[in-house]
Amino acid sequence: xxLMATTAVMGCILLAGNAVLAESDTELIAQARxxxxxxxxxDTHVDIPFNFGSDAYDMxxxxxxxxxxHLPTMTEGGLDAVFLIVYVGQSTRTITGNTKALSDAFLKxxxxxKLTEESYPNEVELARTxxxxxxxxxxxxxxxxxxMENGFPMGKDLRLLDVFYDQGARYLGxxxxxxxxxxxxxxxFEKEDTAEHGGLSSLGKEVxxxxxxxxxxxxxxxxxxxxxxxxxxxxKAPVIASHSAIxxxxxxxxxxxxxxxxxxxxxxxxxxxxxxxxxLRSPSAEKTEALDGLRKKMELDKPxxxxxxxPEQLSSYYESAAAIDAKWPKAGVADLVDxxxxxxxxxxxxxxxxxxxxxxxxxxxxxxxxxxxxxxxxELVKRGYSEDEIAKIWGGNLLRVMEDxxxxxxQMKN
Ligand SMILES: [Zn+2]
Numbered sequence: 562x563x564l565m566a567t568t569a570v571m572g573c574i575l576l577a578g579n580a581v582l583a584e585s586d587t588e589l590i591a592q593a594r595x596x597x598x599x600x601x602x603x604d605t606h607v608d609i610p611f612n613f614g615s616d617a618y619d620m621x622x623x624x625x626x627x628x629x630x631h632l633p634t635m636t637e638g639g640l641d642a643v644f645l646i647v648y649v650g651q652s653t654r655t656i657t658g659n660t661k662a663l664s665d666a667f668l669k670x671x672x673x674x675k676l677t678e679e680s681y682p683n684e685v686e687l688a689r690t691x692x693x694x695x696x697x698x699x700x701x702x703x704x705x706x707x708x709m710e711n712g713f714p715m716g717k718d719l720r721l722l723d724v725f726y727d728q729g730a731r732y733l734g735x736x737x738x739x740x741x742x743x744x745x746x747x748x749x750f751e752k753e754d755t756a757e758h759g760g761l762s763s764l765g766k767e768v769x770x771x772x773x774x775x776x777x778x779x780x781x782x783x784x785x786x787x788x789x790x791x792x793x794x795x796x797k798a799p800v801i802a803s804h805s806a807i808x809x810x811x812x813x814x815x816x817x818x819x820x821x822x823x824x825x826x827x828x829x830x831x832x833x834x835x836x837x838x839x840x841l842r843s844p845s846a847e848k849t850e851a852l853d854g855l856r857k858k859m860e861l862d863k864p865x866x867x868x869x870x871x872p873e874q875l876s877s878y879y880e881s882a883a884a885i886d887a888k889w890p891k892a893g894v895a896d897l898v899d900x901x902x903x904x905x906x907x908x909x910x911x912x913x914x915x916x917x918x919x920x921x922x923x924x925x926x927x928x929x930x931x932x933x934x935x936x937x938x939x940e941l942v943k944r945g946y947s948e949d950e951i952a953k954i955w956g957g958n959l960l961r962v963m964e965d966x967x968x969x970x971x972q973m974k975n
Contacts, residue, residue, distance in 0.1 A: 593939040596948045601698050602934060603642040603956030604630075605833040605914055606708065606782075606804035608921030612872065614672025620681060629919035629930040632684055635703055638934035642694050642704035642956065644803065645673050647730065648921065649711050650868050651739035651746070659716035665868075666714040670707070670728040677705055687729055691963040694956075708780065708803055711737040712768060719771050726775045731963065732803060733772055734780035735765060736788065743768055744788035747814045751862075760787035766795060773797045776970030778962060781805075781825070782835075786818060793824040798969040799962040800830040804916035804923070806840035807900045809907075813840050819907060826908035829965060831958040833914035834900045836925045841892040841900060848889035855881050894927040898940045901954065910950050914959045 610628050612618040621632050630643060647669040649662045677687040688694040688704040697704040707729040715721040725733065735743040739750040740757040743765035749755060761769070769792055772779050779796055780803040781789040793800055802825060808816040817825075817832065825832055838844070844852070856862050859870075859878055870878060897915075904913045915937060917923045919930065927936045941951050 589942060590939060593942040594935065596942060596951055597639050597935050597938040600938075600948065600952040601641050601695065601956045601960075602639060602938075603644070603694070603704075603706075603914070603959055604640055604917050604919070604931070604934075605644050605801070605959060606646060606835065606916035606921070606923070607643045607919045608646050608648055608710075609669060609672060610920055611868070611875070613669070614675045617872075620676055620685075629917070629924055631931070632681065632703065634930050634932035637932040638930075640703075640931045640934045641698045642688070642706065643931075644706045644708040644732070646921070647673070647707060647709045647725075648737070649714050651711060651713055651737050651741055651750075654713075654741065656716070659714065662711075662714040663716070663721070666709070666725075667728075670725075670730075673705065673707055673729070689729060689731070690967060691960040694960060694963075706731050708732040708734070710734045710780075710783070710803075711741070712743045712765075713737070713741050715768075717742060717764060719767055722768065722771050722775060722777070726777055730777055732778035732780045732801060733768075734782050734784070734803060735761075735768060735792070736783045736785075738783065744791070745785040746788075747783055747785050756785065756787065758788075760785070761791035761795070765791075769795045773966075774970060774973045776967050778966050781817075781821070783815065786821060789817075789821050790824060793821070793828055793830075796828055798828070798966045800825055800828045801914075801959070801962055802830075802832045804833055804835035804837070804918045806835055806837065807903045810900055810903055811840055811842055813843070815840055822904060822908050826912045829912075829962070831912050831914045831962050832904055832908070833916040833959070834897060834904060835916045835918050835923060836894075836897050836928050837918050837923045838886075838891040838925055841896040841925065845889060848885065851885045851889070852882070855885065890926055891929075892925045894925065894936050894940045897925060897928065897937065898944060901941070902944065905954075910953055911958055911961075913954050914956070915954060 607630050610618055623631055647666050649665045652658045677685050685703045685705055686697045688697055688706045694704045709730045712733060712735040736746045738746055738748045740746050740753055744761040745756050745758055769779060773796060779792055779800045781792055781800060782802045782805045806816045808818045861867055901913055
């Protein structure tokens, strides 16, 4: 069994499908539990379900679609703060495509504001600064911070970035799957060339400068290697990867190479290692075939197809994917911490963080919903990380970057 936050810690516990902890290890578990309680834990990437903010979705209750983060599970798992994501998939690069994307982005901003301002103002608060995150967490409530995934909704209008900032966006990833006007993606669409701009476009460069001035963190997750290196060379403030993994362990196009890791460190930034099965560990040929088959059957191999699924289709997709995972189990917490270890060795303890990508394809054996968050701390304790180090990894580093980005913007205003 997997250790749950509510499980009585006795006897033999199987952690993340890898290591077996004997009864003598209960001390270790008690230590992890105490540290986990004291440190401020931030998950830097949680997608929001399609029905988020509607009457059909209640943040207090597990919903029918297997959503992985709720207020009760956050409390159970000792998760203090989450970046909720205004994600819009890449679609047709026309005025019509941009307009639809902008409308979708505003619906998500609105849903997050509804959650924090109307539905659960006593339990949750929107944080606009690093100081807000600390204050809200100290008050015993959950902090929500907004991240944006894909710069596509802004079209070519830089002024919309100011509007996103006012709406609460505190990081922006310029790309998702498929190239856009801002630069090249790590995963181009089938008909696209590997590189369209050769990295960051000229509009993308203007976006980086504006984000620095506004005080929005720049996120390189989903950007191509050259786009990432261009961003890192240009940005005047620290840069993050909000949900990425390590190329040196898993050869996936979404994963960061050593040269990118080093460049992120040079901006004094932070890489948040993500609990995403296929980035952490290459799946077997059989599993890949089964997953590809499912995507083909549900016609998900076209741009934006996933977003178009209705709740019934989505539910059916999650059910089929779960059956595939049951047959070929996902990576575990130990795999995630292998990526953390690699990053710490390469760029140091001050530049590493954690993300789940829950509700967006993330979730691994042992950390498959917010309620299981303690398992990550347990594995870190098991590997000898100190409380100070765990506090940095679980959010201290991210808040330092957020403060530096705020300070740069304030300096530009004066
Ligand atoms: Zn993503």
